Amino acid sequence: MVTSGIKQVAADETQNESIQKLLFAEGLVLENGQKLNHLEIAYQTYGKLSSAKDNAILICHALTGDQYVTGINPISKKPGWWSRMVGPGLPIDTDKYFIICSNVLGSCMGTTGPRSIRTDHQKIGYWGIDFPAITIGDMVNAQKLLIDHFKIDQLFAVIGGSMGGMQALQWAVSYPDQVYAAIPIATSSFHSAQNIAFNEVGRQAIFSDPDWQNGDYWRYGVIPSRGLAVARMMAHITYLSEDALNRKFGRRLQETMIDSSSPIFGEMFQVESYLHYQGSNFVRRFDANSYVTISRAMDWFDLSQAYDGDLVNAFSQVKSRFCVISFSSDWLFPTSRSRVIVKALNRVGAKVSFVEIVSDKGHDAFLLDEPDLDHVISGFLAGIKRQRQLENNAS
Amino acid sequence: MVTSGIKQVAADETQNESIQKLLFAEGLVLENGQKLNHLEIAYQTYGKLSSAKDNAILICHALTGDQYVTGINPISKKPGWWSRMVGPGLPIDTDKYFIICSNVLGSCMGTTGPRSIRTDHQKIGYWGIDFPAITIGDMVNAQKLLIDHFKIDQLFAVIGGSMGGMQALQWAVSYPDQVYAAIPIATSSFHSAQNIAFNEVGRQAIFSDPDWQNGDYWRYGVIPSRGLAVARMMAHITYLSEDALNRKFGRRLQETMIDSSSPIFGEMFQVESYLHYQGSNFVRRFDANSYVTISRAMDWFDLSQAYDGDLVNAFSQVKSRFCVISFSSDWLFPTSRSRVIVKALNRVGAKVSFVEIVSDKGHDAFLLDEPDLDHVISGFLAGIKRQRQLENNAS
Numbered sequence: 023m024v025t026s027g028i029k030q031v032a033a034d035e036t037q038n039e040s041i042q043k044l045l046f047a048e049g050l051v052l053e054n055g056q057k058l059n060h061l062e063i064a065y066q067t068y069g070k071l072s073s074a075k076d077n078a079i080l081i082c083h084a085l086t087g088d089q090y091v092t093g094i095n096p097i098s099k100k101p102g103w104w105s106r107m108v109g110p111g112l113p114i115d116t117d118k119y120f121i122i123c124s125n126v127l128g129s130c131m132g133t134t135g136p137r138s139i140r141t142d143h144q145k146i147g148y149w150g151i152d153f154p155a156i157t158i159g160d161m162v163n164a165q166k167l168l169i170d171h172f173k174i175d176q177l178f179a180v181i182g183g184s185m186g187g188m189q190a191l192q193w194a195v196s197y198p199d200q201v202y203a204a205i206p207i208a209t210s211s212f213h214s215a216q217n218i219a220f221n222e223v224g225r226q227a228i229f230s231d232p233d234w235q236n237g238d239y240w241r242y243g244v245i246p247s248r249g250l251a252v253a254r255m256m257a258h259i260t261y262l263s264e265d266a267l268n269r270k271f272g273r274r275l276q277e278t279m280i281d282s283s284s285p286i287f288g289e290m291f292q293v294e295s296y297l298h299y300q301g302s303n304f305v306r307r308f309d310a311n312s313y314v315t316i317s318r319a320m321d322w323f324d325l326s327q328a329y330d331g332d333l334v335n336a337f338s339q340v341k342s343r344f345c346v347i348s349f350s351s352d353w354l355f356p357t358s359r360s361r362v363i364v365k366a367l368n369r370v371g372a373k374v375s376f377v378e379i380v381s382d383k384g385h386d387a388f389l390l391d392e393p394d395l396d397h398v399i400s401g402f403l404a405g406i407k408r409q410r411q412l413e414n415n416a417s
Numbered sequence: 418m419v420t421s422g423i424k425q426v427a428a429d430e431t432q433n434e435s436i437q438k439l440l441f442a443e444g445l446v447l448e449n450g451q452k453l454n455h456l457e458i459a460y461q462t463y464g465k466l467s468s469a470k471d472n473a474i475l476i477c478h479a480l481t482g483d484q485y486v487t488g489i490n491p492i493s494k495k496p497g498w499w500s501r502m503v504g505p506g507l508p509i510d511t512d513k514y515f516i517i518c519s520n521v522l523g524s525c526m527g528t529t530g531p532r533s534i535r536t537d538h539q540k541i542g543y544w545g546i547d548f549p550a551i552t553i554g555d556m557v558n559a560q561k562l563l564i565d566h567f568k569i570d571q572l573f574a575v576i577g578g579s580m581g582g583m584q585a586l587q588w589a590v591s592y593p594d595q596v597y598a599a600i601p602i603a604t605s606s607f608h609s610a611q612n613i614a615f616n617e618v619g620r621q622a623i624f625s626d627p628d629w630q631n632g633d634y635w636r637y638g639v640i641p642s643r644g645l646a647v648a649r650m651m652a653h654i655t656y657l658s659e660d661a662l663n664r665k666f667g668r669r670l671q672e673t674m675i676d677s678s679s680p681i682f683g684e685m686f687q688v689e690s691y692l693h694y695q696g697s698n699f700v701r702r703f704d705a706n707s708y709v710t711i712s713r714a715m716d717w718f719d720l721s722q723a724y725d726g727d728l729v730n731a732f733s734q735v736k737s738r739f740c741v742i743s744f745s746s747d748w749l750f751p752t753s754r755s756r757v758i759v760k761a762l763n764r765v766g767a768k769v770s771f772v773e774i775v776s777d778k779g780h781d782a783f784l785l786d787e788p789d790l791d792h793v794i795s796g797f798l799a800g801i802k803r804q805r806q807l808e809n810n811a812s
Binding site for chain 1 (some may be wrong): 608
């Protein structure tokens with residue numbers, strides 16, 4: 023584990039487990055001009071940073087993810103969210119690479135977000151709904167502070183799925199010299215009207231919960247659990263393909279009746295029970311204000327926006343090698359969105375591989391047992407490692 | 418307008434406008450065995466029933482539809498939901514055909530449903546959440562009573578989109594001799610796991626609203642408007658294609674800021690504003706208990722279920738001519754579902770035409786300006802009319 027001269031802050035008081043995090047006393051100027059005076063970044067590392075500091079891979083997590091990529095998540099006591107991908111001898115091999123994953127700005131697993139205490143204001147208390155409107159660019163700029171802390175000049179790779187893929191793209195655009203390779207998976211260079219619409223319905227479900235208390239729910243000792251569960255249930259449908267749902271659940275009923283006195287809901291379909299579980303489980307681990315903040319950051323994401331709406335222009339300075347990966351049954355960020363990215367990268371002559379993996383698992387395929395994804399990632403990493411050696415030998 | 422020997426009941430006390438409806442004092446035995454002792458059916462007719470009673474077309478409405486197909490809806494004061502399709506000289510021509518549309522069982526526009534007063538119980542009051550679990554088959558059996566009231570031996574056609582298409586299919590299966598032709602549009606022979614999942618999230622949004630009051634909200638003088646609006650917003654996304662949303666709204670912002678004090682929601686995307694409008698508008702016109710009841714009836718729909726899960730078997734007795742219509746961008750009931758229907762009809766040697774209309778308008782295309790749909794419907798109706806004349810001349 024890395025220690026540093028920068029102050030290592032104590033464990034978050036809201037968690038039983040210690041959370042590894044750093045305080046960046048200089049703060050962070052956000053893209054909207056506002057300054058966060060106090061920035062903490064919670065992160066995990068796996069593997070060993072080489073003396074040349076040339077084997078670092080930054081993994082960027084998705085909307086409701088966290089920094090516990092592999093091993094056992096100390097909060098949930100369950101395996102990390104990508105433990106099938108990251109570890110010794112696995113496609114992202116911790117025997118070879120130094121893996122960094124930080125909780126994104128605005129989240130609730132230790133990095134500064136709505137659940138943090140604001141220090142820049144006469145009103146002492148949680149940020150709550152007053153937390154600034156952050157962007158994917160802000161998340162990346164916060165990660166850059168962490169990478170600088172490690173004195174890493176160039177990341178060997180930035181990898182992420184879904185919102186993590188947005189960060190990977192943003193890294194390659196914002197810091198072209200610092201990203202040797204980027205692997206954006208199941209992602210998009212912009213949030214579409216439909217993406218925004220689904221997010222907005224989720225937020226409205228949260229806002230409709232009387233326990234939302236206009237975002238001040240902590241003060242009342244409640245959480246908007248019903249609204250947050252509805253938001254999660256809806257989002258969960260968008261993460262799975264129709265075929266996967268048919269295969270897993272079809273029209274099968276739960277074996278026992280739920281309530282024999284209810285004419286309509288005495289019986290329940292298995293898919294309903296599954297969604298209820300997803301909803302209630304999520305409420306225990308995730309904060310509603312963070313959900314609102316991060317989902318909004320995704321809505322704002324449009325890589326071309328700062329470049330007159332021209333994605334080719336956005337990519338004009340990139341130097342990274344790209345491996346763009348989509349899944350055939352992903353309807354949240356369908357393959358057509360990856361093609362938009364690939365075409366724009368081709369237009370600027372970037373080095374880009376593109377793979378559409380045939381899978382019926384939908385958007386969530388990047389988190390699931392999908393051997394083709396393993397092969398593509400391990401193959402791409404091995405290839406660019408050889409390539410960099412050749413480049414280094416030539417220079 | 419038709420009058421009859423059966424008692425014509427007074428206007429629903431909850432509506433200012435008189436609603437044309439019939440009381441069926443014999444009631445209705447539901448598919449679950451329960452008996453509704455008191456059945457009222459609200460309906461509208463357009464055009465004139467021929468003396469041979471051979472020009473009747475039954476139009477079946479969708480989940481949140483009503484009997485006001487064309488002309489001005491007396492409740493909303495807006496044009497009927499299919500006024501572009503039904504009228505003099507239009508594809509479903511009221512100069513030629515006698516159009517019947519009844520509000521479905523379980524709805525809230527005059528036909529018996531959760532908002533009706535129950536008369537079979539010591540507890541006087543609205544049915545509310547105790548309204549029986551009804552099915553698409555029950556809706557069709559109620560419509561059959563209305564058709565019998567008109568002494569129509571055979572409907573020239575049964576036409577409907579979405580849940581209306583389910584009814585058209587059910588009619589052809591339940592009453593093979595009474596349906597000369599069926600036009601199921603943008604529909605399915607079963608509700609899939611994904612369909613059920615979306616419905617369930619909508620219901621959970623309603624149940625999460627404190628004003629739901631376990632379905633007894635009328636007693637408290639409230640309606641679960643926030644939950645019902647969220648349910649509608651979510652459903653509305655499923656009615657439109659991603660391309661249509663991109664075309665209509667893209668990532669455009671509302672021109673004026675909503676709230677300059679809100680860091681996150683000071684600005685709003687046009688698609689969000691549109692969804693808010695859809696949600697709040699819906700709450701004014703539709704009842705939450707009816708939404709729960711009817712959405713559940715859709716979930717239960719699987720035409721093959723009573724036939725050992727074999728759709729071919731379900732269709733084995735059909736005699737109707739079918740025109741099955743789907744839309745290329747409908748992802749709620751995609752073309753593949755129509756193909757399932759067509760293949761099963763082919764297996765029993767039924768007369769079936771199948772048209773996939775290329776449209777970017779999604780599921781709602783059947784309600785929108787889609788000239789190809791007009792041509793297909795008017796062409797099919799003209800064709801089967803000629804066919805029936807030939808058959809009649811031959812016999």
